[in-house]
Amino acid sequence: xxxxxxxxxxxxxxxxxxxxxxxxxxxxxxxxxxxxxxxxxxxxxxxxxxxxxxxxxxxxxxxxxxxxxxxxxxxxxxxxxxxxxxxxxxxxxxxxxxxxxxxxxxxxxxxx
Amino acid sequence: xxxxxxxxxxxxxxxxxxxxxxxxxxxxxxxxxxxxxxxxxxxxxxxxxxxxxxxxxxxxxxxxxxxxxxxxxxxxxxxxxxxxxxxxxxxxxxxxxxxxxxxxxxxxxxx
Numbered sequence: 194x195x196x197x198x199x200x201x202x203x204x205x206x207x208x209x210x211x212x213x214x215x216x217x218x219x220x221x222x223x224x225x226x227x228x229x230x231x232x233x234x235x236x237x238x239x240x241x242x243x244x245x246x247x248x249x250x251x252x253x254x255x256x257x258x259x260x261x262x263x264x265x266x267x268x269x270x271x272x273x274x275x276x277x278x279x280x281x282x283x284x285x286x287x288x289x290x291x292x293x294x295x296x297x298x299x300x301x302x303x304x305x
Numbered sequence: 306x307x308x309x310x311x312x313x314x315x316x317x318x319x320x321x322x323x324x325x326x327x328x329x330x331x332x333x334x335x336x337x338x339x340x341x342x343x344x345x346x347x348x349x350x351x352x353x354x355x356x357x358x359x360x361x362x363x364x365x366x367x368x369x370x371x372x373x374x375x376x377x378x379x380x381x382x383x384x385x386x387x388x389x390x391x392x393x394x395x396x397x398x399x400x401x402x403x404x405x406x407x408x409x410x411x412x413x414x415x416x
Contacts, residue, residue: 224403235395235407236348243402281348285403292363293338293397293405295348 196220199282199296205304206272214280214299215266222284225258225265226293230279239280240267262287277301308332311396311408318415324383326411328396330376336399337379339363339371341392342410348395354379386415 199216206212216225224243228236240251242258242265249256255268269276282296308331318324328337338353340363350363352371360371368390370382383390391414399405 226404228407233410235397235410238404238406241402241404283405292350292353292361293399293403294350295340297345297347 197282197284197294197296199299201299202297203300203302205302206276207304208273210272212269212272212276212301213266215264216282216284216296217264218284219263221262221287223262223287224285225256226283226285227254227256227265227267228281228283230281230298232278236281272301274303277303309396309398309406309408311394311411313411314409315412316414318386318413320387320415321385324386324413326381326394326396326413328379328381328398328408330379330398332398332400332406333376334398334400335376336405337373338397338399338405339369339379339381340395340397341365342395343392351381351394383413386413388415391415 197216197218226241227239229239230236240256245262246260247258253270258265279298279300281298283293285293310329312327336355339351340348342348349365351365351369352363354360354373372380394411396408397405
C-alpha cells in the first residue's frame with residue numbers, strides 16, 4: 194500500500210525556536226495535508242496543499258508541496274508552548290479517489 | 306467545528322462480543338472514513354465510504370465491517386471483539402477536495 198515516511202519521529206523544542214519536519218513518499222500524491230493532534234482529541238487540519246511546488250504560509254506555519262509530488266515539509270517559526278502535540282502529514286494518492294494515507298507522526302515535546 | 310459526532314466516546318467490552326461504533330455527520334460530505342490509532346502506528350485506515358452503500362477496505366480491515374445506509378451515518382462493527390482491537394477509533398469526513406475533518410474519537414477497550 195501507500196507509504197508516507199515522516200521525520201523526525203519526535204523532537205524537543207524550546208520556546209522561540211523554529212521547528213521543521215518533513216514527509217516523503219515513493220508514490221505521487223494529489224493532495225498533501227498537515228494535521229495537529231492534541232492529547233485526547235482528534236487531528237485538526239492545519240494546511241492543505243494542492244499544487245506541486247506550492248509554498249503556503251498560515252501565521253507561523255510554512256509548508257511546501259514538493260515539485261515531484263512525493264514530499265512536503267512543515268516549518269513552525271518561533272515555537273510557543275501550545276505547539277506541543279503530534280503533527281501528521283497525510284496524502285491523497287492520485288489514483289485512489291479521496292482515500293487518505295497518514296504518516297507516522299512527529300511528536301513535538303517541550304525541552305525540560 | 307465540522308459537524309461530526311462519534312458514539313459512544315468510551316466503551317469497555319468483553320472478548321467475543323459484537324460492538325458497533327457510530328459516526329454521524331451534518332455536513333453532507335460524500336466521503337467517510339474509519340481509522341484506528343495505536344501507539345507506534347499512527348492513523349491506519351480501516352474502511353472508507355465514497356457514497357451511500359459504497360464502501361471499500363483500508364489497510365487494516367480484517368475483523369471489521371462497515372455500513373452506510375444514509376449519507377450522514379457510517380457504522381463500524383466489530384463482529385467478535387478481540388483484545389488486539391483495543392484502540393482509539395476516529396471517524397473522518399471529506400468532500401471532493403480531500404480535506405478530511407475528524408471526530409473526537411472513541412476509546413474502545415476489549416477485556
